[in-house]
Amino acid sequence: MATVHQWTGLEARALRLALRLSVRAFAEHLGVAVATVSKWESKRADTEPRPDTQAILDTALGRANAPAHLRFETLLSEMASSMQGAGRRVTAIGPRAWEYESWADDLDRVVVALSRQNFTFADSLLSRWLARFDAHGLDEKGLYLFARSTALLGDLKRDQGSVLGPLSAQHSYTGARAVFTQLDIPRRVAQLDLSLAVVTEMSGNVETAARQYESLAVDDRLSHRDRARARLWVGTALSKNGRHDYATRVMQAATRDFEELTEPDDWSVAHQKLALARRGVGDLDQALHFIGIARSSGATDSPMQRVRLDTAHGHILLSDAATQDDGLQVLDQAARAAAQYGLVHQLRSIEGIKAMNEGPTGPGRR
Numbered sequence: 001m002a003t004v005h006q007w008t009g010l011e012a013r014a015l016r017l018a019l020r021l022s023v024r025a026f027a028e029h030l031g032v033a034v035a036t037v038s039k040w041e042s043k044r045a046d047t048e049p050r051p052d053t054q055a056i057l058d059t060a061l062g063r064a065n066a067p068a069h070l071r072f073e074t075l076l077s078e079m080a081s082s083m084q085g086a087g088r089r090v091t092a093i094g095p096r097a098w099e100y101e102s103w104a105d106d107l108d109r110v111v112v113a114l115s116r117q118n119f120t121f122a123d124s125l126l127s128r129w130l131a132r133f134d135a136h137g138l139d140e141k142g143l144y145l146f147a148r149s150t151a152l153l154g155d156l157k158r159d160q161g162s163v164l165g166p167l168s169a170q171h172s173y174t175g176a177r178a179v180f181t182q183l184d185i186p187r188r189v190a191q192l193d194l195s196l197a198v199v200t201e202m203s204g205n206v207e208t209a210a211r212q213y214e215s216l217a218v219d220d221r222l223s224h225r226d227r228a229r230a231r232l233w234v235g236t237a238l239s240k241n242g243r244h245d246y247a248t249r250v251m252q253a254a255t256r257d258f259e260e261l262t263e264p265d266d267w268s269v270a271h272q273k274l275a276l277a278r279r280g281v282g283d284l285d286q287a288l289h290f291i292g293i294a295r296s297s298g299a300t301d302s303p304m305q306r307v308r309l310d311t312a313h314g315h316i317l318l319s320d321a322a323t324q325d326d327g328l329q330v331l332d333q334a335a336r337a338a339a340q341y342g343l344v345h346q347l348r349s350i351e352g353i354k355a356m357n358e359g360p361t362g363p364g365r366r
Contacts, residue, residue: 007057009040009047010079015061016041018072030056066098103129103145110152117303117341119156126153140183147179147188154195159304161344163202170199190221194230201237202345210237228257229266236273244280251277268297269305272312279316287316303341310334311346315353328354 004011016026016037023041027034032053039047049057064072106125113122126149135146154172162168177192194216201209216222217230235251238244251274258267275290291313311334317327331350338347 004058004061007049007054008045009042009049010044011076012037012040012049012057013044014072014075014079015057015064017075018068019060019064030060032056070098100141100145103149107145107148107152110149114152114155114159115302117159117343119160119342122152122156126156135179143179143183144185147176147183150179151176151188151192151195158195158199158202159345160342161346161348163199163345168199170196170203173199186221187223190216190219191226193219194222194226197230198233201233201240206237206240210234210241213237224257225261225263225266228254228261228263231257232266232270232273235277239273239277239280242280244277247280248274248277264297265305268294269308271297272309275316276312279319282319284316284320287319291316303337304343304346307334307338307341307343307346310337311350311353314350318353318357324357328357 016023019026019029021029023037024034027037030037030053036049036053040049048054061069061072106129110122110125113119113125130146130149130153133142133146135143138146150172154169154176157163157167157172158169164170173192173195177189177196180188180192193212197209197212197216200212213230213234217227217234219227219230222230232251232254235247235249235254238250239247251270255267255270255274258264258270271290272294275287275294278284278287278290291309295309295313310330314327314330314334317323317330319327331354335347335350337343338350
């Protein structure tokens, strides 16, 4: 809804046209003389209604419906383009009802863009709204959209490898969590807790992340799928910490959950994680078995998931001197894709795997 700080004949004329009233009908609508309205029409920005009439115009604008408000602001914008400073006394307060719909539609587009690692477009869509509105001026629906936008910005930063710091995934997730807490939406708060646990793991604090995942795996605020994902990530964190056998049991339980929930993509990812856990204990036959299932069943339209699959596959192949050259080739392919799509965290992981292979205890040195 627009607000007028100081009415002149210009704003009064715009309101009359927005309400689609004649001069006489507008005068009757306001309860003023026709001559008064005629004066506004002729002098426009060079005349200002009396204080009591200012209040009457405020009331008339406040009672106007949403389409009339849109016409009012559009007319003023057009008038301002031909008359210097004409529109500066009018501002829009918060998003209008139809802007909420556009905002929600854009968030759906962000989700698709992120799934394809089109970070530039996703960032452009999010910035369009986050830069436009101050959270302090939004109602509950606007705050919900603002928090969803901030959470998706966290996903973008996480996928780009910006985990900690003032412009990081952690910063965005924490901000979104605060708004969802204010709105009293427990499920969204728990989802942000899960995202923050992922950030903790990515930053290298795997033991703390594992404890956070364990707590969230039995958290009723989360959906069954999110609890299963938390259980899978318990195993991921434990495997990174060298506890491969226990991690395998935990991840197998999560895999059964995904099968019961009919979540094929999560089921495929679980097999990828299982493959890495078995590689960790030197069981390369099982590792190759699980990565084969993951590669044949997983979604291939996401660059992120293709890079993850190739990285896991290359890591397993690199663990055997007989397939080391194949492993390096697969990792090189994954590195090129990671660089192409700006997947910084994955690129660092690939470089780390190669560095370990070239070290004094790697297969390449045996």
